[in-house]
Amino acid sequence: MKSTTVGLYPRPEYLQPAIRHFAKGRISAEQLEQEYRKAAKNYIELQEKAGIDYITSGGFSWDDVITPYAANTFGFKLGGLIRFFDNNNYYRKPSLTVGLIAREWKVADEMKKKAELKAIVPGPFTLAKMSEIAPFTTEEFVAIAGQVLNAEVKALYAAGCRNFQIDEPSLVFEKNIPDEEVDAASIAFAELRKGIDSQFCLQTYFGGAGEVYEKLLDFPADLIGLDFASVASGKENFDLVKEHGTGGKKLVAGVIDARNTKMETEADVKKAIEKIRSGMKDGAVILAPNAALEYLPEVIAEKKVKFLGEVARKL
Amino acid sequence: MAKEIFPTTIVGSYSKPDYLNDAFKEYYAGKISHEQLHKLAEKAIVDVIKDHEEADVDIVSDGEMRRSEMTEFFAENIGGFKMFGPVRVWGNNYYQKPSIIEKMTYKKPILVDEYNYTKSLTKKRIKVPITGPYTIVDWSFNEAYRNKEEAIYALAEIENRELKALVKAGVDFIQIDEPALSTHPEEIEIARKAIEITTKGIDVKKGLHICYGEYDKIYPAVLDFNVDQIDLELANRKWDIDFLKEHEFTKEIGYGACDVHNPRVETVEEIVAGVRKGLELVSPEKLFVKPDCGLKMLPRNIAFEKLKVMVKAAKVLRKEFE
Ligand SMILES: [Zn+2]
Numbered sequence: 001m002k003s004t005t006v007g008l009y010p011r012p013e014y015l016q017p018a019i020r021h022f023a024k025g026r027i028s029a030e031q032l033e034q035e036y037r038k039a040a041k042n043y044i045e046l047q048e049k050a051g052i053d054y055i056t057s058g059g060f061s062w063d064d065v066i067t068p069y070a071a072n073t074f075g076f077k078l079g080g081l082i083r084f085f086d087n088n089n090y091y092r093k094p095s096l097t098v099g100l101i102a103r104e105w106k107v108a109d110e111m112k113k114k115a116e117l118k119a120i121v122p123g124p125f126t127l128a129k130m131s132e133i134a135p136f137t138t139e140e141f142v143a144i145a146g147q148v149l150n151a152e153v154k155a156l157y158a159a160g161c162r163n164f165q166i167d168e169p170s171l172v173f174e175k176n177i178p179d180e181e182v183d184a185a186s187i188a189f190a191e192l193r194k195g196i197d198s199q200f201c202l203q204t205y206f207g208g209a210g211e212v213y214e215k216l217l218d219f220p221a222d223l224i225g226l227d228f229a230s231v232a233s234g235k236e237n238f239d240l241v242k243e244h245g246t247g248g249k250k251l252v253a254g255v256i257d258a259r260n261t262k263m264e265t266e267a268d269v270k271k272a273i274e275k276i277r278s279g280m281k282d283g284a285v286i287l288a289p290n291a292a293l294e295y296l297p298e299v300i301a302e303k304k305v306k307f308l309g310e311v312a313r314k315l
Numbered sequence: 316m317a318k319e320i321f322p323t324t325i326v327g328s329y330s331k332p333d334y335l336n337d338a339f340k341e342y343y344a345g346k347i348s349h350e351q352l353h354k355l356a357e358k359a360i361v362d363v364i365k366d367h368e369e370a371d372v373d374i375v376s377d378g379e380m381r382r383s384e385m386t387e388f389f390a391e392n393i394g395g396f397k398m399f400g401p402v403r404v405w406g407n408n409y410y411q412k413p414s415i416i417e418k419m420t421y422k423k424p425i426l427v428d429e430y431n432y433t434k435s436l437t438k439k440r441i442k443v444p445i446t447g448p449y450t451i452v453d454w455s456f457n458e459a460y461r462n463k464e465e466a467i468y469a470l471a472e473i474e475n476r477e478l479k480a481l482v483k484a485g486v487d488f489i490q491i492d493e494p495a496l497s498t499h500p501e502e503i504e505i506a507r508k509a510i511e512i513t514t515k516g517i518d519v520k521k522g523l524h525i526c527y528g529e530y531d532k533i534y535p536a537v538l539d540f541n542v543d544q545i546d547l548e549l550a551n552r553k554w555d556i557d558f559l560k561e562h563e564f565t566k567e568i569g570y571g572a573c574d575v576h577n578p579r580v581e582t583v584e585e586i587v588a589g590v591r592k593g594l595e596l597v598s599p600e601k602l603f604v605k606p607d608c609g610l611k612m613l614p615r616n617i618a619f620e621k622l623k624v625m626v627k628a629a630k631v632l633r634k635e636f637e
Contacts, residue, residue, distance in 0.1 A: 010402065010403065011403070011407075013400075013401070016401075016407060016409060019407045020407065063405070063406040063407065064405075231462055259456075260456050260457065260458060261399055261414040261416075261456040261458060262414075262456070262457075262458035294403060295402055295403060296399075296402060297398075297399035297400030297401065297402055297412070298400055299399050299400055300399050300400075
């Protein structure tokens with residue numbers, strides 16, 4: 001069985017003071033960059049040693065998956081829009097900083113040996129929900145984001161990336177999303193991957209897919225990532241897969257709990273995978289954590305990465 | 316005894332002096348003993364009490380000088396927890412998130428020494444804050460219990476034993492801190508039950524401090540909690556208390572009178588006007604004047620100034636209403 005990690009990794013303890021020192025002007029941008037590279041290198045080595053098939057860069061310079069991208073590419077400030085442009089201009093200008101993810105991906109890709117490096121790209125709907133988007137409606141913003149992100153995806157493709165994880169936690173975290181908004185998110189997903197012949201995963205976390213699940217299966221994605229490890233979301237997603245399958249999509253099965261220090265046993269994972277497979281008529285299953293490992297203490301995150309590779313090989 | 320009106324108090328924490336912060340670091344690095352750390356904390360407590368007395372606050376505390384952090388401290392003193400290292404809260408900010416790795420146990424009284432020491436330093440009434448079971452579990456990893464609810468109730472039983480020990484030691488005002496409560500309004504019933512377990516058989520004055528709040532989502536439900544006083548952050552919402560007026564406020568109120576997130580020291584007039592609004596909810600003897608939250612985020616001199624101004628404001632109001 002193949003395995004993958006799905007997001008940011010805890011910053012090593014030496015990196016936390018380095019970032020503070022940089023903010024206070026005590027070290028240079030180059031020095032901080034060196035520290036980031038060291039962290040990425042170590043994390044990539046850890047994943048390759050563990051035998052993970054689709055690895056991630058760890059995103060050590062990112063505070064989270066959404067806001068830095070929102071700030072740098074879309075000109076959002078946390079909690080509000082920076083009005084660099086007037087509203088009409090705004091629509092066309094964001095491509096100024098496209099390539100932010102591609103640059104980081106390229107650096108990490110040169111460090112890896114055999115595994116395939118995924119790129120993690122924030123999804124249009126989640127970007128909309130995590131930002132103050134007025135004067136746009138969610139549907140309008142999501143459409144813009146799809147186009148801007150397509151430019152980012154193209155830059156990644158040009159850098160050599162063929163494997164994309166599009167993070168859309170808000171699709172399952174938010175409740176009672178109007179149908180039109182989910183549809184807009186799906187159209188934006190198509191826009192985002194337009195013209196790019198690669199694997200695209202619709203990655204969810206922080207919730208069960210509930211009433212939007214069937215709509216998610218209609219997204220133009222090759223894979224879908226679901227949480228099976230959280231108590232409530234897990235149960236919900238097991239039932240959904242059992243009832244609806246995965247519509248031919250490959251499943252990134254978040255069986256390893258990224259939000260608890262408790263270590264899973266091999267038997268736990270086996271049982272969960274059997275349960276998932278029994279509900280799927282077709283499509284492969286890729287073993288994964290149910291979210292980024294970034295909210296775990298580093299020692300535990302490391303143990304979970306090793307365990308992930310080890311148990312996937314046995315299955 | 317005539318009832319005091321507009322009694323002044325604090326929420327709990329006060330900023331630690333540098334030597335104490337350093338001592339905590341050295342203690343965790345294994346460079347100094349617990350006893351050495353303790354000695355320095357006691358030295359710091361003397362200064363906190365001095366500030367509280369000089370500001371003439373009626374009901375004081377030791378500023379939580381002995382506590383490393385509000386979750387960590389209890390996790391260190393209750394059996395069943397283990398720390399695996401810091402985790403990110405947001406951005407580049409981290410805290411030691413404890414893991415409950417086995418069933419929790421009550422080892423020995425946690426806060427009684429703290430109370431006794433404070434009592435030896437002041438004649439003033441003392442309030443003892445304790446982080447509530449809901450918040451501690453919400454801010455920990457749960458490896459040992461089937462679900463969050465079960466862990467919360469188990470911890471509530473343990474905290475109940477602690478409260479009993481405190482009452483036995485002479486404590487007559489306990490404040491349960493539940494800042495996590497307003498972040499999960501959907502779990503308020505679990506928190507209510509937890510407080511019921513925590514306070515069972517505890518007949519002294521009990522307060523419930525809630526902050527970070529979307530209060531409108533937990534009010535009026537918090538009025539059903541088994542406490543005498545609800546302690547709220549109100550200055551940082553410019554004393555917009557309309558949402559509280561929609562139901563009869565059936566308890567005492569810990570009335571947030573100065574903002575702990577803003578270093579600007581309020582004026583006496585501002586606070587008088589802000590507190591006066593509270594009289595639409597309760598009578599003056601049920602209105603406890605206190606900062607929004609613990610003062611630990613503010614520099615010492617500013618925290619002290621804020622306390623002084625707050626007490627002055629309370630005195631102005633007392634004159635008016637006596
Ligand atoms: Zn507070």
